[in-house]
Amino acid sequence: MRIFRQATIKRKMMLISMATTGVALLISGVVLIFNEMVSYRRSLVNSLTVQARITGSNSTAALSFNNPRVAHEMLGALSAAPNIVQATIHTREGEVFARYLRTGERVKPISPPPKNGYSIAANSIVVVEPIILDQEPIGTILIESDLRELHGRLGWYTAIMVIVFSGSLWVAFLLLSRMQRAVTSPILDLVQVMGTVSREGDYSVRASAWNDDELGSLAQGFNEMLVQIQSRDNELELHRRHLEQTVASRTAELADANEQLQRELVERQRAEEQLQRYSGELRDINDELKSFAYMVSHDLRAPLINIKGFASELDLALKDAFPLLEQSLTTLSGKEREQVRFALQQDAPEALGFISSSVNRMDALINAVLQLSYIGRREIRLETVCVTTIVNSILQSLRHQLEQRSVTVTVGELPEIIIDKMALEQIIGNLLDNAVKYLAPERPGRIEVNAYEEADGTTLRISDNGRGIAPGDMGKVFELFRRGNCPDTVGEGMGLAYVKTLVRRFGGRIECESIPGVGTTFSVFIPIQSYSGKEYQ
Template identity: 30%
Template sequence: MFQTMAQGAFYQSADGSLVDVNPAALSLFGLTRDAFLGLTSEALGRRVITEDGAALAPEQFPSMVALRTGEPIQNVLAGVYNYDKHSHVWMSINAIPQFRCGETSPHQTLVTLHDISELKKVNDIHTSRLYLMRFADSHSIDELLVEVLNEVEKLTGSVISFYSVFDEKSRLVTHKAYSTRTINSFCKMPQKEWHYSETSIDKAGVWIDCVINGRPVIHNDYNSLPHRHGLPRGHAPLVRELVVPVKRNGVTVAILGVGNKADHYSEADLNTASLFADLTWDIAERKSMEDALRRSQNQLIQANEDLEQRVIQRTSDLEAAIREQQTFSYSVSHDLRAPLRHINSFSAILLEEHANAIPPEALDYLKRMQLTSSRMGALIDHLLELSRVGRTEIRRSQVHLSDLATSILRMLQETEPHRKVEKLVDPGINCIGDYHLLYQLLANLIGNAWKYTSTKTSATIEFGKTVVSGHETYVVRDNGVGFDMNYRQNLFKAFERLHGSEFEGMGIGLATAYRIIERHGGKIWAEGRVDEGAAVYFTIPTPPEHNP
């Protein structure tokens, strides 16, 4: 299992030496077996960084911490430079200390490595997109351009970057912004030289290839290019560059370029730069329109039509991004099932055929292994459920929410007939929405209320309707353990749980509820007090075609 498992793993002894490693781990490190086993902690440390880019000291390695404390270390995020890929591979690292019988100090630790590079990149890009959209609301276009370049530098590992606009009629390229680091540390070129006419396009350098050819360019060895023309006075030395055009209606309108990444630019870097180049153009164009609207009432109608088209485009882009993320999650979830099946199968064989030959302690480990893999299987099911919510087509009809709530409460009571729960459901509550998604919504919310009132001798669960800020609002309320309002921003995030292991759950239910309400165009929020219960409010707007 150790040699064939898809997850990377290696053993490190108490003296810090590396004892064994499986092929999956060697692939993640980009090393041969002999090279890996010959590493010292110090040599390994020079390859490992934390999320903020700082080197991870050897004594902070999960394996060394586990050996020192004798406690398992879980879910440590770190990046390891892989020379085969010319980039850092981001991993979730777990270290499990192992003890010999009768000894209190571990003799070695088992370290497992899970490659989360793609997931981290998707999350980083999504976070940066949201951040820049918020940033644009309260900053000028010039400030936005600089901030976009700062974000693209971080996402691609670059140290210089620029954003320019291109006018096809005049053949004029105008540099609009450089990143903060480019201006402060790398590029001292006079501002009067930031403009290139048609003639100077041919003298500007190889970065202009993206305008001439109309497609992105990657030059990973700038000094080897035969058609380079040199650099303007004061320009930073150039090692490698990536430049992408922004096109509208088949015409190049802007250019975003980054340079001097520590290793080669990849297709993923190109996609990231293109995404933010387009996003920047769209946001800047929208802000220009908003300025024009304040100056002229006559432009208001046209600007509103343009804005509507942009909203449609933004929605389409967002839906595409969500679909991509869901596809990724779905693929990862299914890929995880294979090793789980192997773990469960081999564990079952050991327990059924070799139980008498296995020490009691090892049997306990096997049972724990099966329990943990079962929990992971349940987590995969919840992830797929969350993914399906985003892909399901909305089929709207009249939904009797009161009947659904009553049915769910009845089912929960049948599963735990010994519990005494006062169930209060306002009659006649209806809405327009997708029946199956709304059933799932109420099942999650009422299920949570049922779970978090389990410690109460006299529990109360309510479902009703009220008015909040002039909007019809539905509410699920209970008198359970409640929660601290200081952490309410984490309630609807996946895997964020405000309660410990005394309550079962994966941290997916409220994230699913949030996605369902979001897809219905409504809002959802929660209020509560510790030991005084909680209330979850949500709105489900009636679509225009269903209004009387």
């Protein structure tokens, strides 16, 4: 097959045509020989059947009177047919009654067909016919014939087929060797032109169109392609010259741009250095602010404690002094006594109560600032945390409020993430606590907790059907000391500020979506943390 692929088109056409002609002649010869063999066998079977029936009919008397000699004479008439090897007449019981053997043949067993009819072997045909007398079988006759005449005919036909096959192939070869030029010559001419174009790059040469057939159309199309290539080659040459000029111009422009870029890079490097310096200064200032907030909050607590203590002392002193003052009020008029009693029993205790409540409020705010400062300074310890366990633990601590408000909580499939466990508890705890606080009292509460894993982190979503947040307050929900406009809730307004601070420490983000009267959804994205088993700050 490889030799055929590498042969020239002339040889390929000759081989294909000769192979096609040879296969067609061979099939035709084989079919003719096979037909002759089948026809001869059919004719021979018919002839043997007729001879068997005639001989059997003539042998009925010999079988009836048990006269083998007459039957043998009847079988001897078969010697006129040289192809009959042997014949036997059998009684009804299957015993040999009479036999005929061709001259020079020896007795050999015959393999008759299982029933009346015939069987064909490689070198012989056996015919079996019953001998009938008064419509009753009285015996059978077997005649065996050889196939030498058939083999001789087949040999003769085969020799004729070989002669015809060889002569036909020779004639076909002579015709094809001349007729193939009409196909190969235009192709070879086209190949020669193509080689000239390929070697010399000369697109001015043209192929000859020999005929007005497909090969002529191919040559004409090839010539048109050469015309187009030559035209485009000329255009490319013009474009090449123009491109060289453009490249030279652009090279000069790029050189100027490179110089400008180098200057910008130097300026950018300076700006980055300055930015790093500012960043370091900002980090130092942030640390100082954290320390300042901690110190201020800590130092403010001492005066508050003193104010609260002295206010309590004043309250006790008024209670102790009132009986003594009651005795000295007898010298005053009735109206003056009432004014003094009102001041001592109502105005003074009420003022001291305001002082005490304000001190408690200030103490709570100071604690909130201290807590925020602690969150910003606490070391983070990364570990693998099961979010489901954290959520279930927080919901267990809120079970009383959830049952009191008939809240339905739905927790989806939550993953395990790498994070600081205490920080995650504070994030989820504050969000769930807010969701419970701001549920609408006029309808059953519903809270949903879900998580969605992304390529670079995990998003936690906590949704409720509470009161919602007004559009004007959406930008303030994460500010310090900001609380919803709900007088029936308690708190300092620091929960979401804590959450935002913690989320930022992990490089994440928190977003809020809310519709007043419908509900609120907080989405917390926590990126994948680089966990090395070490603490980081």
